Amino acid sequence: MNRRNFLGTSLKAAAVASVMATSLKTFAAETDAEKFGRTVNDLVRANHILYRYDIVDGYGHISSRNPLNKDQFLLCRSMAPALVTKDDIFTWDMDGKPVNHDKKGYLERFIHSEIYKVRPDVNAIVHCHTPSVIPFGATHTPMKAMYHMGYFMTDGVPEYEIRDFRDPGSKTMLVENPKLGAALAKVLSNHTVAVMRGHGAVIVAPSIPDVVGRSFYLKVNAATQQNALALGKNPIYMEPGENAVQDHARDWELWVREEESSCKLAK
Numbered sequence: 001m002n003r004r005n006f007l008g009t010s011l012k013a014a015a016v017a018s019v020m021a022t023s024l025k026t027f028a029a030e031t032d033a034e035k036f037g038r039t040v041n042d043l044v045r046a047n048h049i050l051y052r053y054d055i056v057d058g059y060g061h062i063s064s065r066n067p068l069n070k071d072q073f074l075l076c077r078s079m080a081p082a083l084v085t086k087d088d089i090f091t092w093d094m095d096g097k098p099v100n101h102d103k104k105g106y107l108e109r110f111i112h113s114e115i116y117k118v119r120p121d122v123n124a125i126v127h128c129h130t131p132s133v134i135p136f137g138a139t140h141t142p143m144k145a146m147y148h149m150g151y152f153m154t155d156g157v158p159e160y161e162i163r164d165f166r167d168p169g170s171k172t173m174l175v176e177n178p179k180l181g182a183a184l185a186k187v188l189s190n191h192t193v194a195v196m197r198g199h200g201a202v203i204v205a206p207s208i209p210d211v212v213g214r215s216f217y218l219k220v221n222a223a224t225q226q227n228a229l230a231l232g233k234n235p236i237y238m239e240p241g242e243n244a245v246q247d248h249a250r251d252w253e254l255w256v257r258e259e260e261s262s263c264k265l266a267k
């Protein structure tokens with residue numbers, strides 16, 4: 001179901017009730033098991049949403065810090081994001097090693113482990129190869145906030161050049177070991193986004209809805225900046241400190257409803 005069809009179809013009452021029940025539940029005191037289960041569910045939804053909006057394809061991934069243990073994170077086994085179910089989500093430690101399972105992880109899980117290690121403010125991470133982002137690394141054009149939805153980039157977007165960090169003789173483009181992950185975390189520093197030359201981007205946030213929202217608007221901002229640069233050499237960007245959106249609760253509610261609606265249709 002595409003977006004237009006979705007918007008032209010009134011949402012089923014059951015889907016709305018389901019979202020409301022979920023929202024209300026988050027205000028009640030949650031048990032640890034409920035909190036963990038909600039995070040896993042949100043991670044599954046986030047995988048599907050990122051695919052629906054062409055932020056990831058068969059590749060790319062999203063993780064969440066374990067809400068019950070800050071020294072672990074949740075990430076699915078190595079597979080396409082659109083196909084992830086809750087049974088595919090597993091726990092990994094801060095060295096990128098599996099915790100109580102033997103599943104094959106993403107080669108690039110060290111992006112997640114090394115950033116979580118040094119960024120206590122970060123609870124969710126997306127790594128993507130979104131096409132509109134690639135030209136910025138390829139041309140060393142700094143990505144800048146074009147409009148208020150790019151609020152999370154006003155402090156700059158650093159660029160990760162893997163050639164500066166991989167072993168001599170290595171031609172890898174993948175963040176496939178802790179050393180390369182630590183170098184990426186260092187380049188990211190306290191920023192929200194880093195562009196990875198010849199590869200994609202990494203985006204961080206305090207929550208799953210926020211990292212999905214920021215990833216969505218990273219894609220939009222990248223396309224919009226290219227349009228602006230085609231029209232004129234000196235577009236007016238947002239200034240450091242200018243701000244607008246603080247969270248993505250409204251987007252998240254919309255995207256979750258779309259996701260639930262399409263799941264019902266698929267049954």
Ligand SMILES: [Zn+2]
Nearest residue numbers: 108127199200
């Ligand atoms: Zn990658």
